[in-house]
Amino acid sequence: MARCCDEFSRSSLLRRAVAEAGSGLPAVEPGMPIPAGTGLDRRELLLRSAGLALAVYGAGSLSLPGFEDGILEAAHAAPAQPVLVSVFLDGGVDSLSMLAPVADPDYRRLRPRLAMPDSALVFSEDARLRWHPEAAAFRTLHLEGKLTVLPTVGYTNADQSHFTSRHYWEVGATNPGLRTGWLGRYLDRAGSASNPLQGLSLDGELAPPLATRKAPVAALRGAGNYRFWSPGVWGEVEREMLKTLGPLGGAAGRRGKALASVAGIAKQAQTLRQQLAPFGGKIASPVPYPTHRSSFPQRLAGLAAMLGAGLPLRCVALRAYGMYDTHDDQAEPLAQGLKLTGESLLAFQRDLEARGLADRVLTLVWSEFGRRGQENGSRGTDHGAAGIGMVMGARARGQMIGELPPLRSALDRQGNLKATVDFRSVYSSLLEQWFDFDGAGAIPNARAFGRLQLVK
Amino acid sequence: MPQAATRVPVYRGRFGPEQAERLLWRAGFGPRGREAEALARKGLDDAVRWLTRPGRQRFRGPKPRDEKGRPLAPRDAWGHDHLWWLDRMVRGNRPLMERMTLVWHDWFATSNEGVGSQNLMIRQNALFRRYWLGSFKELTTAVTRDPAMLLWLSGTDNTKWSPNENYARELMELFTLGAGRGYTERDVREQARALTGWRNDWREGVGPTRFRFDRERHDVGTKRVFGRRGRFDWRDAVELCVRHPRHPSFFVTKLWGYFIPTAPSRGTQRALERLYVRNRYAVRPVVAAILKHPQLYNGPRMVKPPVVYTAGLLRAAREPIETESWTWLCANAGQQLFYPPNVSGWNDDRWLDTATYLARWELAGRITRSAQLDPGKVQAPFDADKLLDRALAFWGDPPLSRGTRRVLRGYTRRALATANSSWKRKSYPALIENSLRHLIAVSPDLQTS
Numbered sequence: 001m002a003r004c005c006d007e008f009s010r011s012s013l014l015r016r017a018v019a020e021a022g023s024g025l026p027a028v029e030p031g032m033p034i035p036a037g038t039g040l041d042r043r044e045l046l047l048r049s050a051g052l053a054l055a056v057y058g059a060g061s062l063s064l065p066g067f068e069d070g071i072l073e074a075a076h077a078a079p080a081q082p083v084l085v086s087v088f089l090d091g092g093v094d095s096l097s098m099l100a101p102v103a104d105p106d107y108r109r110l111r112p113r114l115a116m117p118d119s120a121l122v123f124s125e126d127a128r129l130r131w132h133p134e135a136a137a138f139r140t141l142h143l144e145g146k147l148t149v150l151p152t153v154g155y156t157n158a159d160q161s162h163f164t165s166r167h168y169w170e171v172g173a174t175n176p177g178l179r180t181g182w183l184g185r186y187l188d189r190a191g192s193a194s195n196p197l198q199g200l201s202l203d204g205e206l207a208p209p210l211a212t213r214k215a216p217v218a219a220l221r222g223a224g225n226y227r228f229w230s231p232g233v234w235g236e237v238e239r240e241m242l243k244t245l246g247p248l249g250g251a252a253g254r255r256g257k258a259l260a261s262v263a264g265i266a267k268q269a270q271t272l273r274q275q276l277a278p279f280g281g282k283i284a285s286p287v288p289y290p291t292h293r294s295s296f297p298q299r300l301a302g303l304a305a306m307l308g309a310g311l312p313l314r315c316v317a318l319r320a321y322g323m324y325d326t327h328d329d330q331a332e333p334l335a336q337g338l339k340l341t342g343e344s345l346l347a348f349q350r351d352l353e354a355r356g357l358a359d360r361v362l363t364l365v366w367s368e369f370g371r372r373g374q375e376n377g378s379r380g381t382d383h384g385a386a387g388i389g390m391v392m393g394a395r396a397r398g399q400m401i402g403e404l405p406p407l408r409s410a411l412d413r414q415g416n417l418k419a420t421v422d423f424r425s426v427y428s429s430l431l432e433q434w435f436d437f438d439g440a441g442a443i444p445n446a447r448a449f450g451r452l453q454l455v456k
Numbered sequence: 457m458p459q460a461a462t463r464v465p466v467y468r469g470r471f472g473p474e475q476a477e478r479l480l481w482r483a484g485f486g487p488r489g490r491e492a493e494a495l496a497r498k499g500l501d502d503a504v505r506w507l508t509r510p511g512r513q514r515f516r517g518p519k520p521r522d523e524k525g526r527p528l529a530p531r532d533a534w535g536h537d538h539l540w541w542l543d544r545m546v547r548g549n550r551p552l553m554e555r556m557t558l559v560w561h562d563w564f565a566t567s568n569e570g571v572g573s574q575n576l577m578i579r580q581n582a583l584f585r586r587y588w589l590g591s592f593k594e595l596t597t598a599v600t601r602d603p604a605m606l607l608w609l610s611g612t613d614n615t616k617w618s619p620n621e622n623y624a625r626e627l628m629e630l631f632t633l634g635a636g637r638g639y640t641e642r643d644v645r646e647q648a649r650a651l652t653g654w655r656n657d658w659r660e661g662v663g664p665t666r667f668r669f670d671r672e673r674h675d676v677g678t679k680r681v682f683g684r685r686g687r688f689d690w691r692d693a694v695e696l697c698v699r700h701p702r703h704p705s706f707f708v709t710k711l712w713g714y715f716i717p718t719a720p721s722r723g724t725q726r727a728l729e730r731l732y733v734r735n736r737y738a739v740r741p742v743v744a745a746i747l748k749h750p751q752l753y754n755g756p757r758m759v760k761p762p763v764v765y766t767a768g769l770l771r772a773a774r775e776p777i778e779t780e781s782w783t784w785l786c787a788n789a790g791q792q793l794f795y796p797p798n799v800s801g802w803n804d805d806r807w808l809d810t811a812t813y814l815a816r817w818e819l820a821g822r823i824t825r826s827a828q829l830d831p832g833k834v835q836a837p838f839d840a841d842k843l844l845d846r847a848l849a850f851w852g853d854p855p856l857s858r859g860t861r862r863v864l865r866g867y868t869r870r871a872l873a874t875a876n877s878s879w880k881r882k883s884y885p886a887l888i889e890n891s892l893r894h895l896i897a898v899s900p901d902l903q904t905s
Contacts (some may be wrong), residue, residue: 154674232890236874252900256756
């Protein structure tokens with residue numbers, strides 16, 4: 001069983017609470033940064049033209065119908081704008097397992113029990129490295145020249161708290177007090193004042209990298225699953241029954257908060273049900289996606305469908321499948337996470353290609369940190385520093401950036417991988433090369449970080 | 457001050473089945489069979505005594521099972537912890553004890569998400585049940601050394617060499633005093649020092665184990681808390697909080713909110729605080745006084761928490777637990793037992809939104825599903841009033857407001873009117889009876905109490 005550390009559970013709990021709250025902050029531990037976007041004004045919008053139920057954040061001045069107009073306008077104005085997708089591997093992925101230096105003399109000393117067999121998949125750009133056997137989909141993308149690998153990306157003096165390090169990556173700076181995300185600041189400067197789809201979170205709650213100061217952004221809530229089914233009832237009786245939901249909610253009057261809320265919610269539920277009914281929730285994808293209980297593949301399939309339908313998305317964020325905080329018995333959860341995440345991303349890429357959208361979409365894959373070089377006593381690994389990053393897409397440069405030096409010189413004094421590429425270099429370069437936007441407009445002190453050729 | 461002003465007001469109106477029904481919902485999980493009528497016959501005083509001083513623990517009806525008919529494994533199998541407790545709520549004869557256990561679970565909200573041991577969570581649950589109406593001071597003292605809590609709020613990481621403020625802060629902010637009420641950041645740090653010393657081992661295959669106090673890890677130095685100095689330890693830390701002048705008001709306000717949705721008057725609030733302090737922080741007299749308060753019977757309704765709603769429907773339909781679905785159905789409705797959203801517990805003001813409303817619909821449908829009428833086999837009467845009566849009987853004849861009756865009857869008539877052929881006239885009444893059972897369960901009358 002993969003137990004995750006307490007700090008990880010607590011921080012993810014707090015984050016969930018923050019995202020759900022809107023009603024105020026839970027108690028955050030001293031020294032822990034407050035997630036970007038906390039406390040943003042949140043409203044529900046039903047985008048009838050596309051059958052999407054959205055939670056809209058920020059931009060308090062615009063009315064909800066105004067957003068619908070803004071989205072249509074944006075869709076007509078610039079149908080072919082570039083899209084950046086941020087995929088987060090939650091918990092700190094073990095980059096030394098994902099791309100392992102099996103030929104390195106120190107590798108087996110650091111990983112006596114977790115080491116991969118020499119027969120693992122060869123990494124074509126560096127003969128010392130092998131892909132994790134379950135990362136074959138990533139290897140396929142890489143061999144096709146559609147995957148840029150950054151084997152040691154991070155920052156100096158890495159913070160080993162999930163909460164803090166993830167926050168740094170989200171806000172694009174090593175600043176615990178920053179409350180806007182790096183993509184959110186880009187949207188504030190270059191985005192629209194009326195199109196919340198420009199920054200879309202696919203996990204149902206606002207993804208902090210997309211937190212803006214004023215531009216509206218949105219989170220998608222499950223649209224297709226809003227169905228009311230009643231056992232042993234069908235046909236005309238069912239139709240009459242479901243029409244009764246709204247009136248029934250208000251039937252006992254509205255005295256007091258409780259009855260008023262039942263009445264209000266029942267009415268909203270009835271309206272939402274009727275509006276979403278025509279969409280049925282089925283996504284027709286031109287390519288197969290992995291079938292799995294996780295919703296990750298379906299979220300990517302839905303994203304491709306939204307892009308195919310011409311919705312004006314620009315920055316999108318979601319969590320990958322898997323829990324990468326592998327302190328104990330990491331082999332199995334890591335293999336499962338990498339396999340489904342890789343196969344889903346490959347399907348997404350194929351989907352974009354089939355829809356003729358491949359040139360418009362770039363996907364950044366990242367994690368809050370890597371893991372300790374030396375495995376621990378429970379067949380797992382503890383928090384480390386630099387980790388692996390990837391950029392996927394038809395226009396990704398497709399070549400390794402940075403390096404994994406020989407292990408004897410790759411580790412810092414705590415035994416963690418040192419970063420050879422700073423994440424702020426990646427961000428600044430993406431903003432400039434993909435969005436044609438000056439990195440300094442969104443990344444503090446951007447001049448201090450070198451630029452990388454990420455887009456071809 | 458005149459004697460009368462110090463007393464908590466007592467409800468003196470009619471105590472009929474309707475009032476008894478509300479009491480059973482607020483202090484438990486609703487009536488089973490004719491329980492409301494029976495309770496009404498006792499009168500208010502005896503009804504409250506029956507709740508606060510119940511007889512020997514008994515469970516009625518078939519034991520809970522999983523999908524395959526096997527007994528539950530609440531300490532091991534995912535979701536069985538939820539089913540195990542839900543079953544106690546459904547079949548037990550001490551409703552207030554289970555309800556108070558739920559109150560403490562919310563008050564000292566600990567999530568297995570951070571503890572990672574169903575065994576320790578169930579051990580904590582037993583603690584809440586043991587102290588259900590006892591001394592709040594003893595309860596808080598026991599919680600402070602409870603293994604699940606020690607893991608959840610970093611108690612075993614709190615050592616004299618590196619103090620961890622997690623528990624100290626929540627002890628004051630969420631458990632005893634309230635945010636920013638009568639303590640400073642310095643008090644947090646000093647209380648953290650007082651609370652140092654707990655540790656545990658971790659054993660392969662067992663997980664966290666051997667929780668104990670280790671003198672070596674405890675900071676024996678002098679601390680200064682709330683302006684007082686002493687070589688305080690963990691017992692003192694709790695004692696200092698409970699004896700803090702601002703604790704009784706926090707305690708009464710929070711406890712009251714679990715039973716009555718509108719705030720107490722100042723007189724009631726102060727009388728309850730005095731009752732609490734005079735009884736040396738005993739919970740029983742305060743709860744008994746709240747359960748007899750006029751505002752419980754005359755005031756507005758409350759939305760039932762998802763677990764209360766579910767347990768109540770299962771009781772009313774006399775449905776045993778035979779599926780693991782209750783765990784995720786309740787989770788979708790916003791309340792999975794042993795997994796409160798964070799250390800401040802569930803937000804009682806926000807149970808309902810369009811998503812949780814659908815989840816409640818599915819919960820109700822899961823109960824009506826197993827007993828659904830097959831229109832090919834059962835012939836139900838082609839009569840709106842009779843159909844409604846039969847559907848109400850399925851739930852043990854809960855009282856319905858006039859408005860709800862009117863809407864349901866109107867719906868039944870319209871649905872019967874769609875039967876425009878002889879096969880429809882034969883089969884539709886059964887479909888309508890199925891649908892009425894479902895609609896009654898999601899009506900405002902049953903979603904609130």
